[in-house]
Amino acid sequence: MEEYRGRRKKGYQTPTGMHDVLPQDQRYFQKIYNICENIVSFYGFQKIETPIVETAELFSKGIGLATDIVEKQMYVFRTKGGDWLALRPEGTASVVRAFIEHGMQSLPKPVKLWYFGPFFRYEHPQAGRFRQFHQFGFEAFGEKSPVMDAQIVQVFYNILKELRFDKLVVEVNNIGDSQCRPYYKKLLVSYLKYRLGGFCAVCRQRAKENPLRIFDCKEEKCQRIKAQAPQIIDHLCEECHNHFREFLEFLDELELPYNLNPYLVRGLDYYTKTVFEIFSTSTENFNSSQQDSEYPPKLYTKEDGGSAETPLKLSEEGEKGYTSKDALVGGGRYDNLCKILGGEPTPACGGAAGIERIVKAMKQRTPKLPQPQLPKVFMAQLGNLAKRKSLKLFEEFRKNRISVADSFGRDDLKAQLKASDRIGVQLTLILGQKEVLEGTIIIKDMKTGRQETVKLEKIIKEVKKRLKKA
RNA sequence: GUGAGCGUAGUGUAGUGGUUAGCACAAGAGUUUGUGGAACUCUUAGGGGGAGUUCGAAUCUCCUCGCUCACCCCA
Numbered sequence: 412m413e414e415y416r417g418r419r420k421k422g423y424q425t426p427t428g429m430h431d432v433l434p435q436d437q438r439y440f441q442k443i444y445n446i447c448e449n450i451v452s453f454y455g456f457q458k459i460e461t462p463i464v465e466t467a468e469l470f471s472k473g474i475g476l477a478t479d480i481v482e483k484q485m486y487v488f489r490t491k492g493g494d495w496l497a498l499r500p501e502g503t504a505s506v507v508r509a510f511i512e513h514g515m516q517s518l519p520k521p522v523k524l525w526y527f528g529p530f531f532r533y534e535h536p537q538a539g540r541f542r543q544f545h546q547f548g549f550e551a552f553g554e555k556s557p558v559m560d561a562q563i564v565q566v567f568y569n570i571l572k573e574l575r576f577d578k579l580v581v582e583v584n585n586i587g588d589s590q591c592r593p594y595y596k597k598l599l600v601s602y603l604k605y606r607l608g609g610f611c612a613v614c615r616q617r618a619k620e621n622p623l624r625i626f627d628c629k630e631e632k633c634q635r636i637k638a639q640a641p642q643i644i645d646h647l648c649e650e651c652h653n654h655f656r657e658f659l660e661f662l663d664e665l666e667l668p669y670n671l672n673p674y675l676v677r678g679l680d681y682y683t684k685t686v687f688e689i690f691s692t693s694t695e696n697f698n699s700s701q702q703d704s705e706y707p708p709k710l711y712t713k714e715d716g717g718s719a720e721t722p723l724k725l726s727e728e729g730e731k732g733y734t735s736k737d738a739l740v741g742g743g744r745y746d747n748l749c750k751i752l753g754g755e756p757t758p759a760c761g762g763a764a765g766i767e768r769i770v771k772a773m774k775q776r777t778p779k780l781p782q783p784q785l786p787k788v789f790m791a792q793l794g795n796l797a798k799r800k801s802l803k804l805f806e807e808f809r810k811n812r813i814s815v816a817d818s819f820g821r822d823d824l825k826a827q828l829k830a831s832d833r834i835g836v837q838l839t840l841i842l843g844q845k846e847v848l849e850g851t852i853i854i855k856d857m858k859t860g861r862q863e864t865v866k867l868e869k870i871i872k873e874v875k876k877r878l879k880k881a
Numbered sequence: 882g883u884g885a886g887c888g889u890a891g892u893g894u895a896g897u898g899g900u901u902a903g904c905a906c907a908a909g910a911g912u913u914u915g916u917g918g919a920a921c922u923c924u925u926a927g928g929g930g931g932a933g934u935u936c937g938a939a940u941c942u943c944c945u946c947g948c949u950c951a952c953c954c955c956a
Contacts, residue, residue, distance in 0.1 A: 424929085424948095426947095478954090479955075480954080480955075484954080501955095501956085532954095534953090534954075534955080535952095536948085537951070537952095538950065538951090539956080540955070540956080545956090548956090677955085678955060737956075738955075765955085765956030767956080768956060769956090791916085823911095825911095825915085825916065825917075826910085826917095827917085828916055828918090829917055830917085833917090839917080841915080841916075843915060845915085855916075860916090
């Protein structure tokens with residue numbers, strides 16, 4: 412065993428790219444979770460939790476050995492027993508594994524599952540990207556109809572709507588399947604082969620390793636060449652073409668504003684046919700406001716009719732009209748994955764949302780979420796006898812579901828009232844030596860400052876009465 | 882993996898080679914013995930870490946760690 416290095420003299424910090432989710436942020440996480448759970452269960456998804464650690468091979472087989480996620484971003488380690496395990500970099504492969512492992516093929520289709528939890532990718536952290544981050548996602552198994560693709564998009568869309576995202580753009584594309592994509596890839600490669608010189612250095616590299624990726628480039632010269640390049644949607648096999656057309660029709664029917672982006676390619680190998688991403692178009696970087704005022708965000712408009720019969724084109728020369736570059740949500744169909752991972756061939760689709768990214772966008776919109784309910788009653792106590800009684804009384808309140816703040820550690824009444832004031836309670840109860848002996852307690856109204864002595868056994872009733880009035 | 886900027890109490894900051902390292906907020910204690918919000922007093926707590934230059938470093942150099950941002954890629 413290697414030595415543990417990097418010992419610090421002064422305290423510890425989270426490792427690179429890892430973050431504590433502090434109480435302030437818990438409220439955002441909780442809100443997202445609640446809305447998600449609420450909506451998703453309406454659509455018939457059931458929650459699943461898979462381990463954070465899986466056999467490394469699950470991901471290399473599932474996501475693809477040559478993908479960046481597996482190749483460079485996976486936390487892989489060997490156990491004492493010699494197994495290679497990995498911190499999960501995404502959710503789909505795990506859910507598929509669970510689906511197969513527990514024989515869910517025999518469940519009535521479609522089988523709909525959702526999850527919410529941490530994921531890990533070893534990469535340089537930056538805006539909207541962390542080494543540990545959280546996602547929620549849904550997967551639907553056993554439905555090959557594009558109606559499921561559309562519903563998945565719809566569910567994400569609804570959740571974001573419910574979270575007050577108003578300007579959302581759904582980008583969609585179809586990247587073909589095992590029938591047509593290999594053929595298209597060849598076509599593209601041969602197109603690129605004779606034009607490599609015109610590309611930027613990065614794209615030349617991309618052309619070799621992952622040709623579809625050249626579409627991501629923003630260089631002007633590359634833009635020009637790729638504008639002429641064959642596009643996957645023009646070379647779909649009939650099945651994919653129809654699937655895509657129907658998918659778009661469903662989106663139209665749902666009145667989901669989408670934008671067809673023929674350049675949308677996703678970095679995971681398992682996708683077939685439908686892929687999509689959802690962006691928020693609202694004022695993302697309003698700190699760098701100069702740019703925003705000079706280049707007011709342009710919104711994509713929905714393609715007319717959405718029919719695949721009309722020529723498919725992008726509204727602006729591949730230029731994104733919105734400032735946010737990070738997708739809030741990404742997903743698609745993966746009809747081959749179940750088989751790849753050793754299960755029955757099962758069509759499936761799903762997607763995942765980045766929670767930190769959503770939180771970031773929420774904060775920009777509404778920097779302050781309403782405060783959680785604070786206690787309305789404070790209990791102050793004086794002297795040992797009273798302190799002992801107070802503890803007991805505190806339990807009485809809990810049984811009656813009245814939340815009470817306390818400061819049992821403090822003995823000074825002044826300090827206790829100060830603390831009580833800071834919490835902003837409505838009533839403060841004061842129990843001292845004298846009151847305990849008399850079997851009474853003081854109720855002090857913090858607004859008016861008036862106080863009243865009541866019988867100790869009636870205190871719950873009295874407090875309830877006062878809280879109700881206010 | 883590549884590139885840029887940054888790193889002073891819990892938070893926000895001042896200080897560009899010699900200061901007891903200053904200020905604000907927050908936190909805690911108190912201003913005579915059982916009554917809050919104001920004011921005042923006091924306390925806690927600081928230059929990420931390490932080397933070097935120098936008589937002397939928060940300040941200059943290097944390394945390292947971390948943060949932020951971008952490339953890449955993705956949620």
